[in-house]
Amino acid sequence: MFTELNSILNTSPDSFTRGEFILVSDRQSDASFLIHHFLSFYLRARCKVCFLGLAQSFCHYSAVSQRLAKEKGQLVFFEGLKECLSVLTPKENNVESEAMNFLRDPPVGLRSLYEFVRSSVIVSDNMEEGAEQWGPSVLLVDDLSVLLSLGVDVGAVLDFSHYCRALVCSQVQGNMVMLVRCNGEEDDDDDDDDDGDVGSDVLLKGLTHQCNLHLHVQGLPTGYCKDIHGQMEVCWKRRQGDAPHMQKNLFQYKVYDKGASFFARGTSSAVL
């Protein structure tokens, strides 16, 4: 968890806005360090976390706290890579989970994946005695663009994120964090681009319309720098009750072994 990011976003594990959809995106950069931040943030806030790990295996995210959380039932980790194998190479004894059935038949869409999310997020009423009471449910997805490269249609991914938002943010009043990655340059109206990039751009635009908070990570426009790893644009959509306008802020960041630091443009410790 990055304390500087918490102060930028004005949240803490003890008090955060509920019912929010946080979109993390990157363009020709890697924003997955933010997913690590949100994972440890919500685990520390004692929320019940459902993590769709489509890009990496569980070991990638596992710190001691995460492993403990998984054992206690606070963290439900859906390991996309493992489930893929069970669908693609079905063995006799393997009970294959339905969640990844879009691999065999992409037009089917992501309804089964949504059903999996629904079953993890809705807290069952008949809980065992002694089971711990966790806070609001949180859904973390890393990352949605993988679904595009697996052959799922952009519309199906947008429907999936819509249903997850309706379930997690509105019905259960929990939070949702999704990571989307774009490859190409930002184009204005070019229809001549190859289809792969256009798909992820349309997905990003669709998700931007749906989200409450957008963190967009990019490399520095001036090129590579040893001390500053990139810039992050924070965009707050209108929150309920606030005056209707959109607020944007730009920060630069540097990622360390055990954390990341964020600072205003031009105030990096290497410069000052």
Added chain:
Amino acid sequence: MLSELLQGIESGGFLIIRDSCRYSGRDLLKSFITAALNREEVIHILCFDVSEEELKDGLKPSDTQRLHIHNAYSDPLGWTGHPNFTVQQFSLEDLTNLVKQTSQPKPAVLVIDSLSWILRHKTPPAVCQTLQQLRKGGAVRAVIGLLHTDMHQRGTVGSVCHLATSLISVAPGVKGKEAVARVTKRSKSGKVMQDEEIFCIAEDFTVTILSKPSHAEHKTNSTEEEQTDPTANLTFNLRLSDSELEAKQKLTLPFVFSKEKKTALLHPGPGSGRILYEPDANDDYDQEDPDDDLDV
């Protein structure tokens, strides 16, 4: 023109608010809803994009008698098995039934948030057909739709916007709370009027038109730049002293003729050379008979 539209949409009118990721048109949509509620109109909202609570947030609670929100947000595709309103129900019969259910005497205004959701699941021709039938049908007095232009191809956006009687494209303004609206209005006689205005929306969703974007501001306001002196800062001298300046001005150039010089050349006076010509016998050359000088 924006304030005229806010005061009322004519019968059979179809207004589209076009927005993009950079600026959401939902606040302007809510301003239209608020204005219509203040005019005691009945409003039906097809709510796809956002939840009912988020849409109602900020609208005055006393007006909810005439405001009917149809929740198509929780289950627009029927995944849960008991959907309230699905996207497949966007057709003339279903919508007419939906509006008639509330049994109000006046025909209602239908607000669609958003058209983009429907366009992702139904083909553009089907959507256009339904919209056109709704306008002519009579169950609905006017239609207002929100369209996210950056989520569709230009052809799709163009086709749907072609049906509209009024179009408002919103974009972020220069200063924080301001936004720019480009309004296009098509009247029944076929006349098209366009205008561009800067506006801002208050917390109670009243719209304040600030000013027209003054294009003069974009031109440089600075006075004409001073003429730069090309003879300054050189390693050689390009300047003329006073006597040199005088001599230069006195100099007459060889092929620049003043009026006097022209008349002197054209009308030679006495004393200038004269040319005397006495034709020789041999010079008598008859054009028609070139062999005239032959002594044959």
